[in-house]
Amino acid sequence: MNSERDFSDIITGLAKKRGFFWGPSPEIYGGSSGFYDLGPLGKLLKNRLENAIRTSFVRANFWEVECPTVSPEAVWKASGHLDGFIDPVTKCTKCEQIYRADNLIEEQSPGAQIAGKSVEELTEIIKELGIVCASCKSPLGPVDSYNLMMKTRLGLDQDAYLRPETATTTYLLFRRFLTFFRDKLPMSVFQIGKAYRNEISPRQGMLRLREFTQTEGQIFILEEDEQNWPQFEDIKDEELPLLSYPAQEKGKTEPVKMKMSEALKKGHFQKPAYAWCVFLAYSIFRNMGFSEEKMRLRQHLETERAHYAQDAWDIEVYTESFGWVECCGVHDRGNYDLTRHQEFSKEKMHVKVNQKPGVPNVLEIAFGVERPLFCLIDNAFQPESEERDTDWLRFPPAVAPIQVAVFPLMGKPELQEPAHLIFDEIVDAGFISQYDVGGSIGKRYRRQDEVGTPFCVTIDYTTIEDGTVTVRDRNSMEQIRISKDELIVVLRKLVKGTIQFESLVVR
RNA sequence: GCGGCCAUAGUCUAGUCUGGUUAUGAUCCGAGCCUUCCAAGCUCGUAACCCGGGUUCGAAUCCCGGUGGCCGCACCA
Numbered sequence A: 001m002n003s004e005r006d007f008s009d010i011i012t013g014l015a016k017k018r019g020f021f022w023g024p025s026p027e028i029y030g031g032s033s034g035f036y037d038l039g040p041l042g043k044l045l046k047n048r049l050e051n052a053i054r055t056s057f058v059r060a061n062f063w064e065v066e067c068p069t070v071s072p073e074a075v076w077k078a079s080g081h082l083d084g085f086i087d088p089v090t091k092c093t094k095c096e097q098i099y100r101a102d103n104l105i106e107e108q109s110p111g112a113q114i115a116g117k118s119v120e121e122l123t124e125i126i127k128e129l130g131i132v133c134a135s136c137k138s139p140l141g142p143v144d145s146y147n148l149m150m151k152t153r154l155g156l157d158q159d160a161y162l163r164p165e166t167a168t169t170t171y172l173l174f175r176r177f178l179t180f181f182r183d184k185l186p187m188s189v190f191q192i193g194k195a196y197r198n199e200i201s202p203r204q205g206m207l208r209l210r211e212f213t214q215t216e217g218q219i220f221i222l223e224e225d226e227q228n229w230p231q232f233e234d235i236k237d238e239e240l241p242l243l244s245y246p247a248q249e250k251g252k253t254e255p256v257k258m259k260m261s262e263a264l265k266k267g268h269f270q271k272p273a274y275a276w277c278v279f280l281a282y283s284i285f286r287n288m289g290f291s292e293e294k295m296r297l298r299q300h301l302e303t304e305r306a307h308y309a310q311d312a313w314d315i316e317v318y319t320e321s322f323g324w325v326e327c328c329g330v331h332d333r334g335n336y337d338l339t340r341h342q343e344f345s346k347e348k349m350h351v352k353v354n355q356k357p358g359v360p361n362v363l364e365i366a367f368g369v370e371r372p373l374f375c376l377i378d379n380a381f382q383p384e385s386e387e388r389d390t391d392w393l394r395f396p397p398a399v400a401p402i403q404v405a406v407f408p409l410m411g412k413p414e415l416q417e418p419a420h421l422i423f424d425e426i427v428d429a430g431f432i433s434q435y436d437v438g439g440s441i442g443k444r445y446r447r448q449d450e451v452g453t454p455f456c457v458t459i460d461y462t463t464i465e466d467g468t469v470t471v472r473d474r475n476s477m478e479q480i481r482i483s484k485d486e487l488i489v490v491l492r493k494l495v496k497g498t499i500q501f502e503s504l505v506v507r
Numbered sequence B: 001g002c003g004g005c006c007a008u009a010g011u012c013u014a015g016u017c018u019g020g021u022u023a024u025g026a027u028c029c030g031a032g033c034c035u036u037c038c039a040a041g042c043u044c045g046u047a048a049c050c051c052g053g054g055u056u057c058g059a060a061u062c063c064c065g066g067u068g069g070c071c072g073c074a075c076c077a
Helices: A002-017 A040-059 A073-079 A101-108 A119-129 A167-171 A174-180 A223-227 A245-249 A260-265 A272-287 A336-345 A370-380 A413-428 A441-451 A461-466 A484-496
Strands: A063-065 A070-072 A086-091 A098-100 A144-147 A151-154 A158-162 A187-196 A211-221 A239-243 A256-259 A295-299 A311-319 A323-334 A351-353 A356-358 A361-368 A404-408 A433-435 A455-459 A468-473 A479-483
Touching: A002 A370, A040 A063, A040 A187, A040 A211, A040 A272, A040 A370, A070 A073, A070 A151, A073 A158, A073 A167, A073 A336, A086 A101, A086 A119, A098 A101, A101 A119, A167 A187, A167 A211, A167 A336, A167 A361, A174 A187, A211 A223, A211 A272, A223 A272, A223 A361, A239 A260, A239 A272, A245 A295, A256 A260, A260 A272, A272 A295, A272 A311, A272 A323, A272 A361, A311 A370, A323 A336, A323 A370, A336 A361, A361 A370, A404 A413, A404 A441, A413 A433, A413 A455, A413 A461, A413 A484, A441 A455, A455 A484, A461 A468, A468 A484, A479 A484
Parallel strands: A063 A187, A239 A295, A404 A433, A404 A455
Antiparallel strands: A070 A158, A086 A098, A086 A144, A151 A158, A187 A211, A211 A361, A239 A256, A295 A311, A311 A323, A323 A361, A351 A356, A455 A468, A468 A479
16 A cells, blocks of 8 residues: 555656646645646646547547536536435534435445435434444434535526536537437537536545546437447457456456457447447547556446446556556446436427437446546656666657657757757647757756657757757667658657657667 | 644755754756766755744744645545
C-alpha cells in the first residue's frame, strides 16, 4: 500500500513541477478538494486526448454537440437525478457517526421495504424497526438527504442544477436530432464537456473530481437494429481482454483474450450493436495512447448495475498508483431515459416503426477525461536509471504534449539564427514545439525527457556547413542526422508512428 | 462527515518535543563566464514557516478554529 501511495506522490510531484496539473484549486486560498488546474502541459495533453476521442467518434460516424451545463430542476426531476442521485443519510445522536440510512436498515433488518421511500418514511422505518448506530448502539437522528448535484438558481427564484453527466442534456435534443438525421435511425452523437458532482469527500486527486470533463457518446437505435448491426462484421475478429461477470463470480480476475465474434457466440454480449460499442470504447482508449497490456474490460456484476442498465462493461486501466482504475463505462440504457423525458415533458420521444410508435433504445459510452489523463501519465512514467538520471515520461509520440524540441547546440548567434528558422518551420507545420537554449545540451535533453517530448532537433556547426540537423529519439537516446529539407516530413511520420525511429538509425 | 497522523522556497527537506541571532541543506530556476551532443565546472542571484485567532516580552515551535493532504470508516448513482 505504501509503495502505491509513494508512486502516486511521485506522479503528482512531477505533474506539479513540470506544469501538468496543480491543486487542489484555488491553491492560494488553501484549495478545495476535488478541483484541479491544468498547467500548460496538462492542457496540451488533454487537448491531445480530446482530439483522439473526437477523431475516433467522427470516424465511427458520430456527430458532436454541445449543451448547457446548467439546466432547470424539471430536467433532473425527469432524469431521476433529483430523487435518485441522493444519499439518504442519518447521524448517530451520540457518536456523530454518519451512515447511509438505506444501507444501515438493510444491514440490520434484511428485506425491509425501503426502495423509493422518502426521508420522512425512512426516519419512521428506523424508529419502527429499532435501527441503531452500528458502532455505539445509540439512537439515530432524522434521515436527511444529500444530493450529489450542485444546486444553483436561474434569475430570482428558479431552482437549477449543474449537470452531473452530459448524457441527460444530450437526450433532451432527441426531437432535434430526428430532424437533423432525417428521421433515420440509428443516430449517433457525442458530447465532450464539463460535468459536476458534489462528492462528499473526494480523494485520490485527479481521479475523483467535483468538476470534470466528461465524454459521452450515444447511439439512438431501434431494438431490431441492435441485433442487426452490419458494422459488427468489421470488428468480429478483433480480440479484446474480457472479464465477464460469470468469470468474476468464479473468482477470476485475469481477463481472457477473446474474439468479438466468439464473445457474442458465448453470450457475453446479447447484442452485436452493444458489443460494437464496447469495441469502439476500447479503440478510443487505444487511440488515446493506452497499451493493450494495461487495459481490461470488466463486466458489471448484476448487483453493481444501475437500475436502468441492461448490461454494463467498464474499461479499466492498470496504474502503478492505484491498481486497476475504472475509466469508462459502456451501458445499454434501454429506453429508460427517453421514456422518462417523454413522460415528464409531454413531448413525443418516439419514431414510427412498422406504423407503430416506438421509443428507441440508447447505447452509451461514458468516461471522464481527467482519469485517462492521470492514468496516461502514470503509465508513461519511467524511473531514473544509470543512463538517464531523471525520471522521464514515455508518452506515445502522437499524444505527447510537446512533440518536438529545438535546440541550438550552443547559444552562439550563428547557431541561434538557423535554429530559429527551423523552429518556425516546425511550428508552421502544426507541431507543438519548444525552443530551448538554456544550459548544456544534455540538460536540455533531460528536461524534454522529463515531460515526455519524443523528439529533439539540434542545430550544430555541421548544419551551417551542409544543411543537416540531428534528430534525437527520447526512448533510445540515439540520434540520426538528416537534411533540414526532409525534417518536417520525417517528423510527421515519426509522430504519427508510420515509421519507427530505429529504422532510420544508420549503424 | 467522523477518528488517527500531517502541513517549512517551484520540488524534496532540517529545525517543532524543550519558544529566543539573519530559518538548514539539496535540487530546480534565472543571469554571466566557459562549452562542438546527453544532468560538467566556476561566479552571482530569486525563492518558504497553509490561513485566522489566542498565550507570551518574544511563536515555524505551545493552544483553539479553519483549509488541505494521507490512512481507516463512510461515500464514489
